[in-house]
Amino acid sequence: MPRPHQIEIPEIETERLVLRGFTDADLPDFTDLRADPEVIRFMPGGEVLAPFAREIALGRIKRYRKEWSRGFGVWAIEERRTGAMIGYAGLEPGDGAGPSRGVELMYVLARSAWGTGYGREAAGACLDFAFDRLGLDRVAALTAEENLASRRVLQVIGMRCLGRVEYNGFQVLGFEMAPADRVAAGAK
Ligand SMILES: CC(C)(COP(=O)(O)OP(=O)(O)OC[C@H]1O[C@@H](n2cnc3c(N)ncnc32)[C@H](O)[C@@H]1OP(=O)(O)O)[C@@H](O)C(=O)NCCC(=O)NCCS
DSSP states (O other), X not given: OOOGGGOOOOOEEOSSEEEEOOOGGGHHHHHHHHTOHHHHTTSTTGGGGGGGHHHHHHXXXXXXXXXXXXXXXXXXXXXXXXXXXXXXXXXXXXXXXXXXXXXXEEEEEOGGGTTSSHHHHHHHHHHHIIIIISOOSOEEEEEOTTOHHHHHHHHHTTOEEEEEEEETTEEEEEEEEOXXXXXXTTOO
């Protein structure tokens, strides 16, 4: 098993963003992001986890770096213009037989970066990586029905809505995409 610092994390450049591995220097920005009740509102646990933001950020930085040993994972999102760490996005293993089976897309942006098109840009780059670099045949995504911004991101990047699905006892909206959908969506 490679040690975390030996794991090669690919870097992806988009028009306005860099998707890169987390560094220890990301801790303050990651903590701020995880402490914002609006940002974490739709995540498992929700706003009540805001006071634990630093511990969560610390744990996630370690975990996200380490998990790249399986060839995919979660990147820190850096804004090219400013060099600021403005969020994170990537691919995580979905749950075996459930609606998120295979690999699941996720993305989170600091509130200051909302409404800029960065959500679409980062999520699109993750899909490019999943299909073009990893050769996956399916990417899944789940979102709370009330999370209109996230639903719109998934729609704009061409993911197909499967309707309401049950996940860990919650009703959420399931989405999926296969390589052919990506071509149909005109993204490739
Ligand atoms: C979801 C999230 C990444 C969207 O980021 P964003 O940068 O605002 O998204 P974009 O600017 O790329 O917008 C994509 C589309 O969503 C629309 N949109 C953005 N916010 C919206 C909102 N609150 N309600 C409805 N539509 C919205 C945009 O208008 C755009 O649609 P368009 O291309 O037709 O104009 C951001 O809101 C976020 O980080 N939320 C908290 C974390 C989260 O819930 N992540 C998803 C679950 S893992």
